Amino acid sequence: MNKTIRRASVFTLLLVLALLVRATWVQFYEGQALADASDNRRNAITTYAEPLGNIIVAGEAVTGSAKTKGSDLDYKRTYTDGPLYAAVTGFASQAYQPTQLEGIYANLLNGTDTRLKTVMDTVTNERAEPGTVVTTIDPAVQKAAYEALGDNKGAAVAIDPTTGKILAVVSTPSYDPSSLTDANTAGAAWEELNADSDKPLTNRALRQPLPPGSTFKLVVAAAALEDGLYSSVDDRTDSPDPYTLPxxxxxxxNENSSAPCENATIRTALQYSCNNVFAKMAVDLGQDKVKAMAEKFGFDNAEQDVPVRAYESVYPSDMDRSSTALTGIGQFDVTATPLQMAMVSAAIANGGKLVSPHMVSQITDGGGDVLKNYDDDAGTTEIVSSDTAEQLQSAMQTVVDEGTGTNAQISGATVGGKTGTAQHGENNSKTPYAWFTSYAKADGKEVAVAVMVEQSDAARSEVSGNGLAAPVAKAMMEAALRS
Incomplete structure (x- = not known):
């Protein structure tokens, strides 16, 4: 054979072998990855070939599916009261990756979860009947929070302290998930929502940690009582007024220059929100002890799943004493989500024990059989002693009865709370954040809430936890106690 022909034949053979190897690699090793790729339209066609399973609130579906026209995607997701529940459901879209509960339980809701398959499904290789997500949300509390926040930019969370069930998760301004479900129209809605400076797609209740201001004083007070720095909320503290940062x-x-804050007791200091007391207290304890208490409540947890993963609330490290003092009043680099501050009040209200917060009660298969019961799996952690919890409850009640939180008073109920106004911007140049965290008890029912108002139309001088956030908390607590 001619040498040139022989070399060409060998080269051609090598090319054929390379193609065979590549084809084999793609088929057996990369095939699944390609099949699972988000831009593989076959996946969307399969997902939306049948109606999706539903997300349930108080026995009623807040999601649905509707037939589409002129598309190879047979069905699209629909929502009932979409803006009201957007912070809970998220969205399932023909064009974009699903979010919130829609994303976490995507396989359950589209029927591809292996737990859903029956023997017949396995034999026929058909997609199983989709499952259902049953939430812990109380529609009355959810609606009360949404309506009370109104046009304000903010968020609210409510928790049943005794069970850990999350009764409300609200973020405003909200958006309508239905605008993102249809592939033909989702693009324009997506661009508009992302261009909005108010960031309606951001879940402020779970995923926007901000300085908690004076609501963090509850954590510092808990650390002081547990450490023995003070034995009672009615012990006089060593707190000069004004206080010079170390x-x-x-x-x-202090905001109120006439308040009796010099050497005030913890009760009085919470009642008047005395900065000097808690800044000095944080320094006396030291940052390590304050941090340890914050972490017991849930700060610095990068895997806080409810089951949607909440962003980490942070208590900083490696500070000098002056910075530690500022953390005592919830400033410097302290950040918290409304979920986190609701957890603080929930633990105090529940005798010092925190039941793991969760907003899904159970998931079921297509026939209604329970696949997992999250209520049964909710763990309990002791955060502070029952004595410390009782003392903090009493002091928080004084805040509402006679202090800075009077707008949260509810006739016939025991209410305890803490206001907060967190500085915002360099040298506090921007409108402060208004916070309120509280609990209420009446007729054997309990609820803990946290509200954060990031921006409102109120004049700067009128921005306060009692003025803006406490009325929202009151509406939520009233709704929870009535339910």
Missing amino acids: GTTTVLR
Whole structure:
């Protein structure tokens, strides 16, 4: 054979072998990855070939499926009261990846979860009947929070302290998930929502940690009582007023200059929200002890799943004493989500024990059989002693009865709370954040809430936890106690 022909034949053979190897690799090793790729339209066609399973609130579906026209995607997702429940459901879209509960339980809701398959499904290789997600949300509490927040930019969370069930998760401004479900129209809605400076797609209740301001004083007070720095909320503290931050000439003053904050008790300091007391207390405890208590409540947990993963609330490390003082009033680099501050009140209200917060009660298969019961799996952790919890409850009640949280009072109910106004911007140049966290008890029912108002139309001088956030909390607590 001619040498040139022989070399060409060998080269051609090598090319054929390379193609065979590549084809084999793609078929047996990359095939599944290609099949699962988000831009593989076959997946969307399969997912939306049949109606999806539903997300349930108080026995009623807040989701649905509707027939589409002129598309190879036979069905699209629909929502009942979409903006009201958007922070809970998220969205399932023909064009974009699903979010929130729609994303976490996507396989259950589209019938591909292996737990759904019957013997017949396995034999026929058909997709199983989709499952159902049953939430813990109380529609009355959810609606009360949504309506009370109104046009304000903010968020609210409510928890049953005794069970850990999340009764409400609200973020405003909201959006209508239905606008993102149809592939033909989702693109324009997606661009509009992402261009909105108010960021309606951001779940502020779970995924926007901000400085918690004076609501964090509850954590510092808990640390002081548990450590033995003070044995009672009615012990006088060692707290000069005004207080000079250690190592600096910066004087920390109180919002109310006439408040009896000098050497005030913890009860009085919470009642009047005395900055000098808790800044000095944080320094006396030291950052490690404050951090340890914050972490017991849930701060610095990067895997806080409810089951939607909440963003981490942070208590900082490696600070000097002046910075530690500022953390005592919920400033410097302390951040918290409304979920986190609701957890603080829930643990205090429940005798010092935190039941794992969760907003899904159970998931079921297509026939209604329970696949997993999250209520049964909710663990309980002791955060503080029952004595400390009782003392903090009493002090929080004083805040509502006689202090800065009077707008949260509810006739016939025991209510305890803590206001917060967190500085925002360099030298506090922007409108502060208004916070309120609280609990209420009446007729054997309990609820803990946290509300954060990030922006409102109120004048700067009127921005306060009691003025803006406490009325929202009151509406939520009233709804929970009535339900």
